Amino acid sequence: MISTLAWNNVRTNRLGLAASFAAVLLAAMLVSGSGLLVAGADTRDELSDIMGLLVLSAAVSGFVAVFVVAGTLSMHVLRQRRTWALLRSVGMTSRQVSRLITAEAMVVAVLASAAGCVLAVPYAALMAGFLRTTGLAAADVPVEMTTGPFILALVTGPGVTLPAARVAARKAIGVRPLEVLRESAAQRRLLPWPRAVVGAIALAGGIVLLWLVPQVKPVAAVPAGLGATMALCVGASALGPVALRVMGGALGALVAWIDPGAGMPVRASLVTQPRRAMSAASPVMLTVALACTFLFAVATGDAATGITRTGPSAWAAPMMVGSAVIYTVISVLNATAMTMAERTEEIRLLRTVGTGPRQLVRAVCWETLIVTSVGALLGTGIAAASLTALGKAATGEAWFAYSPLQYATLVLVCVASGLSGALAATWKVRHGPLLPGD
Amino acid sequence: MSDHAVLLQGVTRTYGSGATEVAALRQVDHGFPRGGFTAVMGPSGSGKSTLLQCASGLDRPDSGAVRVAGQDITRLAENELAVLRRDRIGVIFQSFNLVPSLTAWQNVILPSRLARRRPDPAHVRGLLARVGLAGRERHRPAQLSGGQQQRVAIARALLGRPEVLFADEPTGALDRGTGRQVLALLREAVDEFGQTVVMVTHDPEAAVRADQVLFLTDGRIVDILDRPSTAQIGARLDGRR
Ligand SMILES: Nc1ncnc2c1ncn2[C@@H]1O[C@H](COP(=O)(O)OP(=O)(O)O)[C@@H](O)[C@H]1O
Ligand SMILES: [Mg+2]
Numbered sequence: 001m002i003s004t005l006a007w008n009n010v011r012t013n014r015l016g017l018a019a020s021f022a023a024v025l026l027a028a029m030l031v032s033g034s035g036l037l038v039a040g041a042d043t044r045d046e047l048s049d050i051m052g053l054l055v056l057s058a059a060v061s062g063f064v065a066v067f068v069v070a071g072t073l074s075m076h077v078l079r080q081r082r083t084w085a086l087l088r089s090v091g092m093t094s095r096q097v098s099r100l101i102t103a104e105a106m107v108v109a110v111l112a113s114a115a116g117c118v119l120a121v122p123y124a125a126l127m128a129g130f131l132r133t134t135g136l137a138a139a140d141v142p143v144e145m146t147t148g149p150f151i152l153a154l155v156t157g158p159g160v161t162l163p164a165a166r167v168a169a170r171k172a173i174g175v176r177p178l179e180v181l182r183e184s185a186a187q188r189r190l191l192p193w194p195r196a197v198v199g200a201i202a203l204a205g206g207i208v209l210l211w212l213v214p215q216v217k218p219v220a221a222v223p224a225g226l227g228a229t230m231a232l233c234v235g236a237s238a239l240g241p242v243a244l245r246v247m248g249g250a251l252g253a254l255v256a257w258i259d260p261g262a263g264m265p266v267r268a269s270l271v272t273q274p275r276r277a278m279s280a281a282s283p284v285m286l287t288v289a290l291a292c293t294f295l296f297a298v299a300t301g302d303a304a305t306g307i308t309r310t311g312p313s314a315w316a317a318p319m320m321v322g323s324a325v326i327y328t329v330i331s332v333l334n335a336t337a338m339t340m341a342e343r344t345e346e347i348r349l350l351r352t353v354g355t356g357p358r359q360l361v362r363a364v365c366w367e368t369l370i371v372t373s374v375g376a377l378l379g380t381g382i383a384a385a386s387l388t389a390l391g392k393a394a395t396g397e398a399w400f401a402y403s404p405l406q407y408a409t410l411v412l413v414c415v416a417s418g419l420s421g422a423l424a425a426t427w428k429v430r431h432g433p434l435l436p437g438d
Numbered sequence: 439m440s441d442h443a444v445l446l447q448g449v450t451r452t453y454g455s456g457a458t459e460v461a462a463l464r465q466v467d468h469g470f471p472r473g474g475f476t477a478v479m480g481p482s483g484s485g486k487s488t489l490l491q492c493a494s495g496l497d498r499p500d501s502g503a504v505r506v507a508g509q510d511i512t513r514l515a516e517n518e519l520a521v522l523r524r525d526r527i528g529v530i531f532q533s534f535n536l537v538p539s540l541t542a543w544q545n546v547i548l549p550s551r552l553a554r555r556r557p558d559p560a561h562v563r564g565l566l567a568r569v570g571l572a573g574r575e576r577h578r579p580a581q582l583s584g585g586q587q588q589r590v591a592i593a594r595a596l597l598g599r600p601e602v603l604f605a606d607e608p609t610g611a612l613d614r615g616t617g618r619q620v621l622a623l624l625r626e627a628v629d630e631f632g633q634t635v636v637m638v639t640h641d642p643e644a645a646v647r648a649d650q651v652l653f654l655t656d657g658r659i660v661d662i663l664d665r666p667s668t669a670q671i672g673a674r675l676d677g678r679r
Contacts, residue, residue: 260551260552260554261551261552261553261554264540264544264548264551265537265539265540265548268537268539268540268541268544269539271539272538272539272578273539345534346537346538346539349534349535349536349537350537350548351520351523352496352523352529353523353524353529353548353549353552353594354520354521354522354523354524354525354549354552354553355520355524355552356516356517356520356521356524356552357516357517357520358517359520359552431516433491433496433497433498434491434496434497435491435496435497
C-alpha cells in the first residue's frame, strides 16, 4: 500500500523530485567513476600521485552529495507539506507519513544510483583521457572494470538518501496538520537547539582540524585542510540562519533604501525567514568553500615548492574542480528555484497591489543577490581559514596563493545560477493572469 | 460615461477549451456608478468572481472592453496595468490579502512605497486605529485573526484612496460581528470618500448595505435591484433556486 502510494507520488511529482534524482545520479556517477579509475591506477606505481587526488575528489563528491541530496529532499518534502497534512487529516498516522516519504525518496535513490552506475563508465573513460592529455597523470590510466566501485555507488546513493529522507520526514510530521491547512505560516524558530548543538560541534571540530593542519605530516595536510573546510561548512550551514538574519537584514535595509518598493518585501523576507534563505545560501557557501580550498591548495603547494605549471597542466586542477562545480550549480539552481516557487501566492499578491513587472524582477534579483552573496562570503571565509592553515603547513607562514580570476569566475557562476533559478521559477507567476488561489 | 467608475461592454470570458469549455461570463454589459456601492450575488459558479477579476484588471476577458475612468484596461500593457492597480484600484479577497513577511503597517503602506511615496505616519496610524487595529501596527499576518487581516487590507485600500474597491466575499470567512465591521468600513469608503465599491457576496445581510444589487446566473446579469430590503433579496434568491 505504502509503496504503491509512494510510486504514484513519484510519478505525479516528477519535477520536484528531478533535482533529487539528478543529485543522487551525479553522486553515484562521480563516486563509481572515480572508483573505476582508482582501481585501474592502483596496479601502477607511477600513478600513486594521481591516486591521492582521485580519492580526495571522490571523497569531496560524496560529502557534497550528502549536502545536496539532503537539501533537495527537505525542500521537496516541505513543498509538499499540504499533501502530508491532508493525508494525516484523513487518518494517516505520522509513522505512515514518515514511511511514505522515506519510501518515495528510496524509489528515486535506487533508480538514480543505477543510472549513475551506467554513466560511470563513459565518465571514467573521459576522465582517463583528460588526465592523460593534460599530463596530470604520469602514464595512461586504465579504466578497470571491477564490481567494487559499482557496489560502492549502489550503497552510497540509497545510503546517503536514507538519513536525509528520515530528517526530512521528521520535519514534515513535526508540523501539525491544522497549522499547514490554516496557512498560518507559523514562524519557525530561528535556531532550534539540536541544530545549534550540531552547528557548535561541527565548528569546534573544524577549528581543531585547522589547528592540526600545520602539525600533521605533509601528505596529510591537504586532506586535513579539506576536512576542516567540510566541518566548517556543516557548522556554518547549521548556524547560518543567525548570520543570514544579521547580514541579510543589513543588506536588505540598504536595498530598501535604494529601491523602496522592491526592497521592502525583500528585507522583510530575509529577516522573517532566514532559514528559508539559508537553504538557498548553503549550496553557494559549499561550492565556494570547497572549490577554493581545493583549487588554491594546489596553487599554494605549487608556489611553496616552486612549481610553475604551464599549458594544459595549469588547467588540470581548475577543470577537476569544474566537474564538481557543475554538480553544486545544480543544487544552487534547485535551491533558489524552490525557495522562490514557495512564494507564488506572495508574488501574485504583490502584483495585485500594483508591483510593476520590472519592480518584481528587481525584487527577485535583489533577494537572490543578497542570499548568494552571504553564501559566497561565508564560503570565502571558510576557505581562507583552511588555506591559511595549509599555507602555514607548507611555508611556515600564514599565507596562501590564489587566483582572483578563478575566484571571480566561481562566484559569478554561483550568482548567475541563483539568478536564473529564481527568475525561471517565478516566470509563470510574474506573467500569468492574477487569479487568486489555484 | 463619466458617471461610471467601471464600465463593462460585451465582456465574455471562457475557461478551458473543447469538451471542458466553460463560459463564465457571456456578453456582460454594465456600468458601476461612480461613488456607488454595488453588491454582486448569484449561485455558486455563476461567474461572480470572474466578473470581479475582469473588472479589476486581474484577468483579461476574451472579448469586450472594460473601461476604468474611460480607459479600456483590456488593452493596457502589464506595467500600465500595475500602475492602475497601485493607484486606482484596491482588491480585497476572502483570504490571503497580506504579504506574510510584512507587518500590518508595512502591508498598508506597500502600494505607496511601490510608487516611491512616503505616507504621513500620523495618517497611517490614524487609519489603522479607525479599522480597530491601534497597537497592532507591528504584528505580522500570522499573529492576526482573519477579521483583523481583512481590516488591514481595507486600511491599505483606504490609504491610497483608490477610485474603485473590489471585494470578493470579504465577509465570507468572518463571524457576524466582524463581518458587520468590515461592511461598515466599506460603506464609509463610499459615503465619506466617494469611493466606488463592488462587492461579491452570498449573504443577503451584507448585500442590503449596498445601493444596488446585481444578480448573476450562468455568466449573465439577470436582474438589478436598487436599494432592496433583505426580504426582497431573499425572495429574489429563492425564486431563482
Ligand atoms: N481558473 C479557472 N479555470 C477553469 N474554470 C474556471 C476557472 N475559474 C472559474 N471557472 C469556472 O467558471 C465558472 C464561474 O466561476 P466563478 O466566477 O469563480 O463563479 P462564482 O464566483 O460565482 O462562484 C464556474 O463554472 C467555474 O467552474
Ligand atoms: Mg467566487
